[in-house]
Amino acid sequence: MLIVDDDQQTREEFCEFLSSVGYFCLTATDGAEALQTLARRPTIGIVLIDVAMPTIDGMSLLTELGIRFMPHRPLVPIVVTGTPKVETVIAAMRAGAMDFLAKPVAPRDLLTSLRLASNKWLMMNSHFRMLALLEGSADIGSRSVTADEKAFGAGTLSRDDLIGFVRSLIKMRHRRNDIFKSTKFSDPSWDILLDLTSASLEGRDVPAISTSAAAGVPLTTALRYVKNLTDDGIIRRWEDPDDKRRSLVRLDNDAFECMVDFLSRAHALLTAPPSPSR
Missing domain, CATH: 1.10.10.10 (Winged helix-like DNA-binding domain superfamily/Winged helix DNA-binding domain)
Structure with missing residues (x-):
């Protein structure tokens, strides 16, 4: 999974905890670095995104994910913010976020969200594999x-x-x-x-x-x-x-x-x- 947050301490705390429970974590300091990492690492399935970041903030990153990656591969975003507002939650969900967590994030809440995200990723991955199977079989039949x-x-x-x-x-x-x-x-x-x-x-x-x-x-x-x-x-x-x-x-x-x-x-x-x- 990929953790995107401009605060180094937050990134390290998330990584340390998630690694202790068996998740493999990569990090990015902002939206631009996250997009580069996702382009290089197609196996990333879950992205934990902070809303308030410089250059490309969390909401802009969500929009980019929806345009550039999510139509073509299974990818599940989770949004995290220190200033939760109803309008931000609604905008994040509309942009494709699976869940919305408020800082400080309790370990139990984070694990619950990741479990749901993992289940969703499995379903999406199966869907993409079946589409590839159908398309591949059609290509095979035409040659x-x-x-x-x-x-x-x-x-x-x-x-x-x-x-x-x-x-x-x-x-x-x-x-x-x-x-x-x-x-x-x-x-x-x-x-x-x-x-x-x-x-x-x-x-x-x-x-x-x-x-x-x-x-x-x-x-x-x-x-x-x-x-x-x-x-x-x-x-x-x-x-x-x-x-x-x-x-x-x-x-x-x-x-x-x-x-x-x-x-x-x-x-x-x-x-x-x-x-x-x-």
């Missing part, structure tokens, strides 16, 4: 197949082979979670997509509750991911005609074709014979 792809049999998997491959991927992800016991690798949207791809290949419609369980996160969190994917048109959701108390979900046809294309090519790459040494 000619290379000789290597023909040799590897891209897109020629049988339905049963593809079902087996998807099940293996799901088992591998579960095994990884069992080993590392960590949420740092969680990617609920992708787990949901794998589960629904398997169901579509088998001709099954899945209850929303059931596919949420595949995400490996709390049910309420998983259902938010299902809603986001539904809102994006990647998942179709409707009321179960046999049980009005639940809803069913299935991958949209275009999303299913993208997943099949992607997984077929992934299988081809993973099973390709090693290239001869030169």
Whole structure:
């Protein structure tokens, strides 16, 4: 994460505390330095921004983030100020801030805000990855197949082979979670997509509750991911005609074709014979 504040003591205090609880921190002394750092470090996901800074203040920095970075990558800003005013809070939220903290910031409040920001970043990251998948699959479909792809049999998997491959991927992800016991690798949207791809290949419609369980996160969190994917048109959701108390979900046809294309090519790459040494 990136801490942007013109006060050196504040930067050091934030960094010391956040490092002690496992966050990796970078700092910037003003908005201009922050923009340079964000341009160089695309992996930064959370930005803690002080409002009162010289040259480019916090509100101007928020505006720049919204124009230059946030449309293209997951980025979650949190605003901090020593003089909180209602109009400033409203302006910050409208400019894309996820939260607004008043100095002096209590450690508990900061950790709560960062936890929410991390969850939001995970959801945004999954959204961007899915868009990239859909766009990439469309690009692949519009070009000619290379000789290597023909040799590897891209897109020629049988339905049963593809079902087996998807099940293996799901088992591998579960095994990884069992080993590392960590949420740092969680990617609920992708787990949901794998589960629904398997169901579509088998001709099954899945209850929303059931596919949420595949995400490996709390049910309420998983259902938010299902809603986001539904809102994006990647998942179709409707009321179960046999049980009005639940809803069913299935991958949209275009999303299913993208997943099949992607997984077929992934299988081809993973099973390709090693290239001869030169």
